[in-house]
Amino acid sequence: MSIEDALPRLRAELGGEVRAREAMARHTTYHVGGPAAIYAVLETVHDVVAALRILEEEEVEWAVVGKGSNLLVSDAGYQGAVLVLGREFKKHAIQDDTLRAGAASVLAHLVQEAFSLGLSGLEWAVGIPGTLGGALAMNAGTPEGWIGQIVDTATLFIPGLGLTLVHGRDVVWDYRRSGLAGRGIILETTLRVSEGEPARIRAEMERNLKKRKASQPMGLPCAGSVFVNPPGDSAGRLIEAAGLKGLRLGGACVSTVHANFIVNEGGATAADVVGLIRMVRMSVKDGCGVDLRPEIRFLGSFEEA
Numbered sequence: 001m002s003i004e005d006a007l008p009r010l011r012a013e014l015g016g017e018v019r020a021r022e023a024m025a026r027h028t029t030y031h032v033g034g035p036a037a038i039y040a041v042l043e044t045v046h047d048v049v050a051a052l053r054i055l056e057e058e059e060v061e062w063a064v065v066g067k068g069s070n071l072l073v074s075d076a077g078y079q080g081a082v083l084v085l086g087r088e089f090k091k092h093a094i095q096d097d098t099l100r101a102g103a104a105s106v107l108a109h110l111v112q113e114a115f116s117l118g119l120s121g122l123e124w125a126v127g128i129p130g131t132l133g134g135a136l137a138m139n140a141g142t143p144e145g146w147i148g149q150i151v152d153t154a155t156l157f158i159p160g161l162g163l164t165l166v167h168g169r170d171v172v173w174d175y176r177r178s179g180l181a182g183r184g185i186i187l188e189t190t191l192r193v194s195e196g197e198p199a200r201i202r203a204e205m206e207r208n209l210k211k212r213k214a215s216q217p218m219g220l221p222c223a224g225s226v227f228v229n230p231p232g233d234s235a236g237r238l239i240e241a242a243g244l245k246g247l248r249l250g251g252a253c254v255s256t257v258h259a260n261f262i263v264n265e266g267g268a269t270a271a272d273v274v275g276l277i278r279m280v281r282m283s284v285k286d287g288c289g290v291d292l293r294p295e296i297r298f299l300g301s302f303e304e305a
Ligand SMILES: Cc1cc2nc3c(=O)[nH]c(=O)nc-3n(C[C@H](O)[C@H](O)[C@H](O)COP(=O)(O)OP(=O)(O)OC[C@H]3O[C@@H](n4cnc5c(N)ncnc54)[C@H](O)[C@@H]3O)c2cc1C
Pocket: 029, 063, 064, 065, 066, 067, 068, 069, 070, 071, 085, 103, 127, 128, 129, 130, 131, 132, 133, 134, 135, 136, 137, 138, 139, 140, 141, 142, 181, 182, 184, 185, 186, 187, 222, 223, 224, 225, 297
């Protein structure tokens, strides 16, 4: 029972592509990360069911990944299966005041689609990269709004339970935390939207985008905010106050635009990024006693880093 046994079984049973030793640097916005032992695209619910059954039987651990825009993958890679949702989960449809969309839908596309149909509710999400599934798992948001506020239902595949419909009102949505995270694979969701005045929707989207462009580094690989804001304060302010803007380790650098972003200036490794995260965390803790909690998710082993 092993990865070597799981690979041919997955290839035989899944409709989607199954790759061995896939470089995760190709699938994260940091553009770093070693190989995933298995990288499987799940095109249908059948693929989801079959993949999880095979991986359980072969005792191979797995992780679901969206666009990798909140993810740091170890340089050593991941000794398990990275599962990615494919075509079947990129569809969406509008019915009355509901937007039903597959979890592999790109959030930015849904924001544009809602705008073009004169639907309000997603204006805050403009400029957030990633998939809808990733947004639900992270409770992605901004000070203007977050996804949990508009989730009507979510359909998950939960190992041992199967397809499960969860109502948004029954989920705990906290700042960058979601009760859906780690429960299984989010496959689809319905979002509450409402008819809106297109000019007002556009103005709000433009305002939010302008704010983002003025305050965040643009064009350099990163994974957004590295740390969550501690209660009543901002991680960026604390890091800047500690004098850490511009601090470098290898190819990674604390952004000079927004101190809560660590950017890949070129050739950074995951060890550089995680090393810088540790340096920032220690300096802020030593300086003002606040232990910053990472917002980004880690995949693989970081013990040697
Ligand atoms: C430039 C930049 C700006 C950003 N700005 C913001 C911002 O303003 N607000 C904000 O909240 N975030 C922001 N982010 C972070 C990131 O875009 C969001 O967290 C996004 O929602 C992650 O989606 P993803 O598909 O990339 O998820 P990934 O990074 O692939 O995964 C993140 C987590 O979600 C889980 N996950 C992904 N898909 C599923 C699924 N289908 N089922 C179950 N679990 C799943 C993964 O296992 C992982 O734990 C920013 C990132 C960048 C690079």
